[in-house]
Amino acid sequence: MKKLFSLIFLSLVVLSSTAFCQADSVAYDSDTLEKTPVFLSPDFDYLKKVVDDPGSAFYYPALLKRFIAADTTLTIEELHCLYYGSALQKGYSPYGSDSRENVDKALDILNKEEPSKKELKKALKYLDKAIKESPIDIGLYNYRHYVDVLLYGKESDQAGADAFRFIALVSVIHYSGDGKDYPTAFYVVSPSHEYALLGFNGLRSQGQSLDYYNGKKYDVLSIADNEYGIEKLYFNIDICFNYLSQLFGGSEEDLGDENLKLASFSSSDNNHPYAYLDSTGMLVIPMNSKVVVRLDTALNGDQYQFTVVSSETVDGTFDFTKSEEYFSEDGEENTIVFYFVHSQWTEGRNCEVLMMKSFCKEMLAYDTEILYAGSSSFQSTSNDGIFPKVRGTEIWNDPLYAIRLSRFRPMK
Numbered sequence: 001m002k003k004l005f006s007l008i009f010l011s012l013v014v015l016s017s018t019a020f021c022q023a024d025s026v027a028y029d030s031d032t033l034e035k036t037p038v039f040l041s042p043d044f045d046y047l048k049k050v051v052d053d054p055g056s057a058f059y060y061p062a063l064l065k066r067f068i069a070a071d072t073t074l075t076i077e078e079l080h081c082l083y084y085g086s087a088l089q090k091g092y093s094p095y096g097s098d099s100r101e102n103v104d105k106a107l108d109i110l111n112k113e114e115p116s117k118k119e120l121k122k123a124l125k126y127l128d129k130a131i132k133e134s135p136i137d138i139g140l141y142n143y144r145h146y147v148d149v150l151l152y153g154k155e156s157d158q159a160g161a162d163a164f165r166f167i168a169l170v171s172v173i174h175y176s177g178d179g180k181d182y183p184t185a186f187y188v189v190s191p192s193h194e195y196a197l198l199g200f201n202g203l204r205s206q207g208q209s210l211d212y213y214n215g216k217k218y219d220v221l222s223i224a225d226n227e228y229g230i231e232k233l234y235f236n237i238d239i240c241f242n243y244l245s246q247l248f249g250g251s252e253e254d255l256g257d258e259n260l261k262l263a264s265f266s267s268s269d270n271n272h273p274y275a276y277l278d279s280t281g282m283l284v285i286p287m288n289s290k291v292v293v294r295l296d297t298a299l300n301g302d303q304y305q306f307t308v309v310s311s312e313t314v315d316g317t318f319d320f321t322k323s324e325e326y327f328s329e330d331g332e333e334n335t336i337v338f339y340f341v342h343s344q345w346t347e348g349r350n351c352e353v354l355m356m357k358s359f360c361k362e363m364l365a366y367d368t369e370i371l372y373a374g375s376s377s378f379q380s381t382s383n384d385g386i387f388p389k390v391r392g393t394e395i396w397n398d399p400l401y402a403i404r405l406s407r408f409r410p411m412k
Helices: 002-019 044-051 060-068 076-088 100-110 117-133 138-152 157-175 192-200 238-247 320-326
Strands: 205-213 216-223 232-236 283-286 289-300 303-313 335-346 349-358 364-372 379-381 391-396 400-410
Touching (some): 044 076, 100 117, 100 138, 138 192, 192 205, 283 289, 320 335
Parallel strands (some): 303 400
Antiparallel strands (some): 289 303, 349 391
16 A cells, blocks of 8 residues: 555546635735745634634535535635534544544454455445544545545546545645744644645655644654755644633643643643643643653542643653653652653654653553544554663654553553
């Protein structure tokens, strides 16, 4: 499958030259001597009004119906309202969705060396179900286009329709900025869409950081050597963090110590990311975070209950070989301090690390799940446990967006 993806992207590039001939990629301010690009970045207050109004030309259900039908008369403005308006709909989920199970079943088939036609038709059914649940998930149209080509041919209506849908959504992101810096960052409604844009342009990420600028959240991707000389691309992901804030929202005063879902911010401007307990009680930690948790001393079944004491943003690249610099010698009893940060194996080779130090009296086991950059679901991974008063480190080579910890329990 990997060999064919490059061919698919090449065919999409050809199609993109005709799909959006109704508008230029950017507008220009005619009153300035030097032309200044004016990008079509989203105004979510305006979008909320028009996509929810049945009398509006940008009414979301109507736009979605036309998009599903691969209506090539959709203008860039209409596609803009469709893509960014999806973040204002019930069921919006930037970090994963119910469609993931069907996607995984489809990929199990597509990752086979030579799947049969019967298997491909089965994979197509899984992808159809996933797209019905998540119609603005860009990557799904790439997967389905691949199956279209194998089953019906590159020139088939099915392949052309999915190519159009893929290009339509990627083009909206292209129209939103140039990705060169924070003020002109691309806007995405899901971090996974960053990688759809990279793949479409033949680019590859070799590192990722979560940054803050003027109160907004950004993914900054370090780009591998390429013919364009691009070193970094900036993506505005503020709408994704707003979703988390609403999902686990309420002020810290309202939540109280015993039912804390959002960890306290470390600065007065409240622009930092936060760790939180999800609906199943798992601890979710975003990249670039320092988090302190406190374990209850009494077992609840086979595990300890825990609360988040504090969460703060940490910047820069950490040297995990000198982790003693980041932890105090002593800490509050029954707490564990975590750093989830960027590091390097050697100069120029990035990695992600979870550094920890426990001030509990016993050895602890726990479960770990990681969210890869560009993925829409957490994946289980192994760990070595946590030992009292000993610094521990877990390392991953691929860019990660978040980590999820759960089931702190005595190590047997």
